[in-house]
Each structure stands twice: as C-alpha cells, then as structure tokens.
Amino acid sequence: MSPRWRLIYACEKGTSHEAAGTPCQDSVYGDVVDFDGVPALLIAVSDGAGSASHGEEGSETACLVLQQAARAWIDGTGPAFPPSDAILRGWVQTVHQCLVEKAAAADLRPRDFACTLLAAICTPGWSACLQIGDGALVARDSKGLRVIFWPESGEYANQTYFVTDPGYEQHVLTSSDVGPITDLAAMTDGLQRLALNFADRSPHAAFFEPLFSTLRKQPFELVEELDGAVVQLLRGPAVNSRTDDDKTLLIASFDQGG
Amino acid sequence: MTEISIEQTAFGGLAFADNPEPRCACVLVLDNSGSMAGHKITHLNEGVRYFKEELLSDSLAAKRVEVAVVSFGPVTERHEFANPADFFPPELEPEGDTPMGAACRKAIEMVEARKSVYRVNGISFYRPWIILMTDGDPTDSISEAAGLIKAGEASKKFAFFAIGVDDANMTRLAELSSRPARKLRGTSFKEFFLWLSSSMKSVSQSSPTADTVALPSPDGWTSL
Numbered sequence: 001m002s003p004r005w006r007l008i009y010a011c012e013k014g015t016s017h018e019a020a021g022t023p024c025q026d027s028v029y030g031d032v033v034d035f036d037g038v039p040a041l042l043i044a045v046s047d048g049a050g051s052a053s054h055g056e057e058g059s060e061t062a063c064l065v066l067q068q069a070a071r072a073w074i075d076g077t078g079p080a081f082p083p084s085d086a087i088l089r090g091w092v093q094t095v096h097q098c099l100v101e102k103a104a105a106a107d108l109r110p111r112d113f114a115c116t117l118l119a120a121i122c123t124p125g126w127s128a129c130l131q132i133g134d135g136a137l138v139a140r141d142s143k144g145l146r147v148i149f150w151p152e153s154g155e156y157a158n159q160t161y162f163v164t165d166p167g168y169e170q171h172v173l174t175s176s177d178v179g180p181i182t183d184l185a186a187m188t189d190g191l192q193r194l195a196l197n198f199a200d201r202s203p204h205a206a207f208f209e210p211l212f213s214t215l216r217k218q219p220f221e222l223v224e225e226l227d228g229a230v231v232q233l234l235r236g237p238a239v240n241s242r243t244d245d246d247k248t249l250l251i252a253s254f255d256q257g258g
Numbered sequence: 259m260t261e262i263s264i265e266q267t268a269f270g271g272l273a274f275a276d277n278p279e280p281r282c283a284c285v286l287v288l289d290n291s292g293s294m295a296g297h298k299i300t301h302l303n304e305g306v307r308y309f310k311e312e313l314l315s316d317s318l319a320a321k322r323v324e325v326a327v328v329s330f331g332p333v334t335e336r337h338e339f340a341n342p343a344d345f346f347p348p349e350l351e352p353e354g355d356t357p358m359g360a361a362c363r364k365a366i367e368m369v370e371a372r373k374s375v376y377r378v379n380g381i382s383f384y385r386p387w388i389i390l391m392t393d394g395d396p397t398d399s400i401s402e403a404a405g406l407i408k409a410g411e412a413s414k415k416f417a418f419f420a421i422g423v424d425d426a427n428m429t430r431l432a433e434l435s436s437r438p439a440r441k442l443r444g445t446s447f448k449e450f451f452l453w454l455s456s457s458m459k460s461v462s463q464s465s466p467t468a469d470t471v472a473l474p475s476p477d478g479w480t481s482l
Binding site for chain 2 (some may be wrong): 062153155156157158193194195196197198199204206207210211214226229230232233238241242244254
C-alpha cells in the first residue's frame with residue numbers, strides 16, 4: 001500500500017460567541033495534495049479577532065489564499081526540497097496583501113479583517129511550517145512530540161499579533177527544516193491552555209496521544225467519520241468549562257503504507 | 259444510535275493540561291478619611307462585599323480576578339492580592355486625612371510587584387486595573403502620582419479609574435486620571451461594584467484575539 005495521511009478537523013463556536021450571537025470566527029483548511037506522486041499534507045488554521053467586525057471573513061480568506069499560494073508553489077516545483085523561509089514568508093505576504101486589498105475594496109480597515117495564521121506543508125521527506133500570532137502547531141518527529149512555535153502573545157493575555165497588522169513581518173515565524181514528521185496537530189488559541197503545558201512549553205501528551213492513536217487505528221476508508229468525534233469533543237462540557245472562545249482542532253497522521 | 263456513542267467516546271480518554279489561569283489584578287484604592295463617616299462608608303463597605311459575591315458567581319472571573327485593597331488615610335494596605343474566594347472585604351472605618359497621591363503611588367507599586375510575581379511564575383495576565391474612590395480633596399501632593407498614572411496609562415501598564423463621591427473635588431481627580439473622572443450618583447456603591455465586577459468578567463474572559471474589550475455602560479451608577 002502506498003504512503004498516505006489520515007486527516008480530521010473541526011471548528012466550533014465558543015460559548016461566549018454563542019451567547020452574543022456572533023459567528024464562529026475560526027477557519028480551517030486541510031487536504032492531501034498530489035505532489036508529483038508524493039502525498040503532501042497541506043493545512044491552514046486561522047482565528048479571526050473577536051474585536052474585528054469581519055474576523056470570520058478574514059480567517060476564511062487567510063486559509064484560502066494561503067492554500068492557493070502553496071498550491072501554486074507545488075505546481076511550479078518538485079517535491080525534493082521544502083519551500084525556503086523566504087518562500088514561506090512570501091505566502092504570508094500574499095495573505096496580508098489580499099486582506100489589505102479586501103479591506104480597501106469594502107471601504108474598511110485591514111484590522112476589521114484581523115486574524116492569526118498557522119500553516120504547514122508535510123511530505124514524507126520534509127515539513128515546513130509558518131505562524132503569526134497565537135494558536136499552535138504540534139508535530140511528532142523521530143525525537144518525539146513538540147510545539148513548532150510557542151504561541152506568541154503580547155504583554156497581556158488578551159493580546160496577540162495578526163497577519164493584517166502594519167508591522168506583521170516582525171512576528172512571522174517560519175521553519176523550512178522541520179524534517180519528516182509522522183503526526184501533526186493544529187489548533188487555535190481556544191484550545192491552547194488545554195493542550196499545551198505552559199510551565200515547560202511542551203505539548204500535553206495526555207491530550208494528544210489518545211487523539212493520534214485513535215486516528216492511526218481508524219480504517220482509512222472510515223477516517224472522515226472521526227470528524228464527528230472532533231466536533232463532539234469541541235462541543236462537549238469538558239472543553240467548554242475551560243474555554244469560552246472559538247476553537248479549532250486539526251489532527252493528521254502519516255501512514256508509511258507498504 | 260451506535261454510531262453516535264462511538265463518536266462520543268472516540269476521544270473519551272484524553273486529559274487536559276493543568277495550566278494556571280491567566281490573572282486579572284484589580285486594586286481598590288478607597289478613601290476612609292473622616293469625611294466618609296456615616297452612610298458613605300457603610301455603603302462603600304457593603305459595595306466591596308457585593309463585589310466579592312458578584313465575582314464569585316462567575317466561574318471564570320472567580321478563577322482569574324485578584325483583588326487587593328489600599329485605604330487612605332493613612333495609606334494602609336488592607337488586603338493583598340487574592341482570588342475572590344480568598345478575598346475578605348475589610349470593614350473600613352473613617353479615620354484620618356486624604357493622602358490621595360501616596361495611596362495611588364502605593365497601588366501602582368503593588369500592581370508592578372504583582373506583575374513581577376506573575377512573570378516569575380510563568381502566569382499570563384491581563385492589564386491590571388486601579389480604582390480610586392474618594393469623597394474629598396487630596397491632602398498631599400498628587401503631581402508625582404499624576405505623572406506615574408499618565409505614563410502608566412500611555413504605556414498600557416495599567417488602567418486607572420477615578421470615582422468621585424459626594425463633594426469630591428472632581429477637578430483634582432481629573433488632574434490625576436487620564437480617563438475622565440466619574441462622579442458616583444449618590445451612594446450607588448452597589449451599582450458601581452456591579453459594573454466593576456461585570457467589567458472584570460469581560461476583561462478576564464476576553465480571548466487573545468479580542469484586543470479591545472467592550473465594557474458595560476456605567477450609566478447605572480454615574481451622573482456626568
């Protein structure tokens with residue numbers, strides 16, 4: 001059997017947004033792309049700012065434009081090497097410009113579309129990641145499970161950085177040499193405090209291991225059924241008693257096949 | 259129905275990380291000078307007790323807000339920072355004069371010290387709030403405190419709110435505070451503390467992606 005990825009994800013509205021009647025402002029994209037015969041996992045997650053009037057549209061646009069930029073790069077190259085840090089930064093720049101233009105066209109300010117952005121592209125031979133603002137990418141390589149970029153917030157707990165910010169470049173984090181990984185998780189900040197250990201800045205294994213092992217055991221043709229289990233998890237009282245924010249969770253696991 | 263139960267239990271075995279809650283420090287700087295005697299101090303004490311109860315009634319605010327009290331005069335730290343459950347509202351009695359400047363400087367020191375404690379312990383936090391309530395005229399110089407407050411507000415080190423009661427000198431309060439000083443309507447201390455607890459709930463529940471926090475309207479307790 002050829003190598004392949006199992007991929008599940010869901011976005012759920014936070015209880016505070018439920019109460020206020022505002023939409024879920026998180027967005028998620030995930031797909032497995034054929035990269036000259038190699039299966040490449042391409043994912044993007046974005047959290048629209050609660051204070052942004054068009055945060056939902058911002059996060060949707062950010063995920064869409066990011067995956068378009070990544071696919072355009074895939075179409076023009078081969079899978080031998082990962083995208084360089086300059087290329088990854090270029091994708092973020094494309095998202096920034098697109099949101100600035102979208103704001104201008106609607107006679108709004110870029111901050112009305114404020115959102116964070118996390119993305120990853122993973123092939124059997126390498127992975128590359130990027131992030132601006134909070135939320136987290138967690139990956140397992142030969143050395144174990146780790147947080148790719150520790151979520152960046154400002155001085156206060158309710159401040160972070162957005163792809164729409166004027167000085168956003170200073171807060172773009174990229175890594176083109178993450179190396180081959182076997183598991184990947186992405187989340188918005190709504191889940192951060194439940195899934196990461198802040199004291200030692202590590203992934204909380206008891207959160208991730210059951211997710212990954214359940215996903216790995218799922219028959220390939222039934223993987224999509226687990227999307228519902230992610231929804232149940234995010235909607236459940238256990239999660240909602242710990243966070244009232246929108247939350248997104250994406251889980252992917254690589255299967256060597258053979 | 260089997261499918262649903264499989265979905266519900268698919269990730270049943272996972273456990274959450276146990277991180278300290280982000281904190282929201284709030285210092286009450288309360289006037290207990292001689293002129294507060296009578297109804298004013300009674301209602302103020304009652305208001306602070308009510309503040310505690312309101313914070314306790316909200317599960318996230320109960321975990322995240324920390325309250326401290328400075329009274330003046332003389333300037334006394336009545337209560338160190340504590341969660342609502344461990345906060346025991348002091349019973350203030352009318353005492354001396356009105357050293358407002360020194361009281362505000364004391365509150366600023368306490369806020370900065372608390373932030374250091376948070377940082378050392380890896381606890382994230384929200385911008386602290388300092389609330390001054392007075393019915394009088396400062397009996398000490400307020401110029402140093404005013405400078406610290408302006409600088410602190412400009413660099414977002416804390417948010418400072420000045421509330422005048424009864425015959426408070428609103429002009430001096432305006433000199434002290436970068437935000438407009440507000441006048442308490444009569445002895446609406448309870449209404450004020452209800453507003454303050456609602457505001458603390460909003461702040462302590464604002465997510466990192468809400469860089470501006472919408473506060474409730476102060477119309478219930480202030481007359482402009």
